[in-house]
Amino acid sequence: SFSTCSPKVCIVGSGPAAFYTAQSLIKARQDVEVDLYERLPVPFGLVRFGVAPDHPEVKNVINTFTQTAKHPRCSFYGNVNVGKDVSVKELQQAYHAVVLSYGAEGNRSMGVPGEDLAGVYSAKDFVGWYNGLPSCRELSPDLSCETAVILGQGNVALDVARVLLSPIDILKKTDITQPALEALAESQVRRVLVVGRRGPMQVACTIKELREMVNLPNTRPDMVAADFEGVTEALKDLPRPRKRLTELMLKTAVEVPGEKEKRNKASRFWGLRFFRSPIEILADPDTNRTAGIRLGVNKLEGSGEGARAVLTGEVEDVTCGLVISSIGYKSIPIDPSVPFDSRKAIVPNNMGRIEQAAGLYCSGWLKTGPTGVIATTMNNSFDTARSMVEDMDSGTLDVSTARTGSQSICALLGKRGVKPVTFSDWEKIDIVEMRRGEATGKPREKLLTVEEMLQVARK
Ligand code: FAD
Incomplete structure (x- = not known):
């Protein structure tokens, strides 16, 4: 039958895996709409919170991710903890497909x-501390x-x-946090x-x-x-x-x-x-x-x-x-409804298709385990997007009936008292951080708490 509804895809996370999967999907199909749900108020995952402060060139991928985020068929919803604020099942009801790209936040x-x-x-906590991950501030x-x-x-x-x-003269010109800089001095x-x-x-x-x-x-x-x-x-x-x-x-x-x-x-x-x-x-x-x-x-x-x-x-x-x-880092299960291989600490999948879970996909470190550089993550995310497009084309993934997408999810979140942070909200945080950095000769001075991030986002 003839259908005019566009495939709605939801991606959990906003690290390299999420952004490369989104980029690839948007490019492959002119009708697909992609929404990213991120636990923190700020995007980019380990590019912000993992990559060393003295590796600014590695962080240039943020420019590409920003282009994707600003694409008319892409939206960012930060400050949404999937598995807690909203379940994967609820996302699956609102979207034709859900991609889990939430990385490896556990620790071996x-x-x-x-x-x-x-x-x-x-190392995970130590890196999080010098990079300003809110949970490692203390x-x-x-x-x-x-x-x-x-x-x-x-x-x-x-x-x-x-x-x-x-x-210390090298570090003080980076975006390392001020408390870390002082402690290292x-x-x-x-x-x-x-x-x-x-x-x-x-x-x-x-x-x-x-x-x-x-x-x-x-x-x-x-x-x-x-x-x-x-x-x-x-x-x-x-x-x-x-x-x-x-x-x-x-x-x-x-x-x-x-x-x-x-x-x-x-x-x-x-x-x-x-x-x-x-x-x-x-x-x-x-x-x-x-x-x-x-x-x-x-x-x-x-x-x-x-x-x-x-x-x-x-x-x-x-x-x-x-x-x-x-x-080593290690992925953790975030929702009991999603298959998880606790021995390998990954979601069992075949080319990004989560086994025994139609409409559910994965990419990035959750898919492969926590190894490889951003380029590796990019390639495996492209593979997942390719599997999804194949499934849409073959009909294995049914996209013929309309889905409510972010509209119903945002309503649900609103009822639960969760207010998502949009990409333009993040840009307010970005500007404040860069301005604070300028004062001390750093590329940015990161905001260190979720509260402060939300405050700036809602100005
Ligand atoms: P992540 O980047 O971890 O992104 C996952 C995202 O999901 C995060 O934003 C997280 O907040 C979010 N999330 C988690 N749980 C939830 C939830 N329940 N709901 C919603 N969102 C959630 N690669 C290089 O090429 N060069 C480097 O110099 C380099 N340095 C690195 C340094 C360190 C310390 C580490 C750990 C890695 C480094 N890497 C580097 C590798 C690179 O960071 C990874 O390849 C890449 O980040 C993996 O991408 P990902 O999207 O799978 O995971």
């Missing part, structure tokens, strides 16, 4: 004794110790190490060890982030040359990106490139430590604060990317007052 825990001691933080980490141990060797671990050791942390379970050939970081560490002013790399035994011989068989990364590590570990004299003046150190797993966080018996960490010494079984770390039984204690675990 180390599962070792002492994990809850003062002085132990997750973290106020104690930086009065000399040594910090970071567990995990991915890019997030290196972001944290870099922020801990960066000269007073920081006593001189030495940061970035600890991994496996060896140099298994690190999860990329060369850009490692190079930033190597080139960080007023710091000196401090590696253990013995960790690199046999690495030179293995280089030739590595795929190119891994080879270049390993070469840089090797060079840093064994020769401290000709700059030794200059670097000897450096007052701060960092180093990668390999073949170590956390066994226990050790407490100072008087203060009951973190005083060290007991690491188990591992050996590798197998080789290459698939090598497994196996405890040897030997242990090593490292004195430190700060432990930051950077062993």
Whole structure:
């Protein structure tokens, strides 16, 4: 039968996955309308709250997202917590399709004794603190110790190490929050060890982030040359990106490139430590604060990317007052009606189609797990949009009967006392933040509480 109604799609979240899915859908079909529902009053997810303050170039994707948000067939509804303010079932009744793109807001825990001691933080919270995530505002980490141990060797671990050791003159020109800037200016942390379970050939970081560490002013790399035994011989068989990364590590570990004299003046150190797993966080018996960490010494079984770390039984204690675990983010279920694989911590899906749930899709870190850069998220979001367009074209996704869309959802929210923040409301926040930043030579000074954001949005 002939139908003039346009497909109405709802996306949960407003990070890269949400925006790239929306962009792709709008481009693929001239009739589709897309609404984004975001828990916070401000958009862009980890681009705002994850990406390091000294990586402004990465945040340029915000320009593209803004274009999408301003498209006549796209709307943003911030300050709407899906699963709480409105259920996924209710969204499904109002829209032809619902895409879950709410990321990975949970945290993988180390599962070792002492994990809850003062002085132990997750990288997720630490990053949220310096980036102004409202829920992490109260973290106020104690930086009065000399040594910090970071567990995990991915890019997030290196972001944290870099922020801990960066000269304050660099940080003060970024959009890092003022409280974090002040705390880091007073920081006593001189030495940061970035600890991994496996060896140099298994690190999860990329060369850009490692190079930033190597080139960080007023710091000196401090590696253990013995960790690199046999690495030179293995280089030739590595795929190119891994080879270049390993070469840089090797060079840093064994020769401290000709700059030794200059670097000897450096007052701060960092180093990668390999073949170590956390066994226990050790407490100072008087203060009951973190005083060290007991690491188990591992050996590798197998080789290459698939090598497994196996405890040897030997242990090593490292004195430190700060432990930051950077062993991964994790998605969490937000609505009991949505299938969830709690072992893999993702929504089970086939090319973005949520299994056994017609009309329900997913994209981004919720779909793939919390790995990869924004470009990876972009590609998997495009894949989800492609699946949706295929389903609309084939009729698997029925878009022939009209749906109420945001009209009924906003009515529902109104009844529940929830007032969404529109994209132009966000632009008011954006302007205030940029203006505040201008006063201190920063690109922006972020508003730190939801209350303040809402106040500015409703002016
Ligand atoms: P997110 O960006 O997390 O977006 C999810 C959104 O959903 C958030 O806005 C959240 O508030 C919202 N949400 C959550 N729950 C709900 C709910 N119940 N209702 C409504 N909304 C909800 N990539 C790079 O390319 N370069 C980098 O330098 C870089 N740095 C990074 C640094 C860190 C610390 C981290 C963690 C990641 C970094 N990445 C970087 C990776 C990049 O951030 C991710 O690939 C990308 O953000 C994943 O997108 P997403 O949309 O799936 O998730």
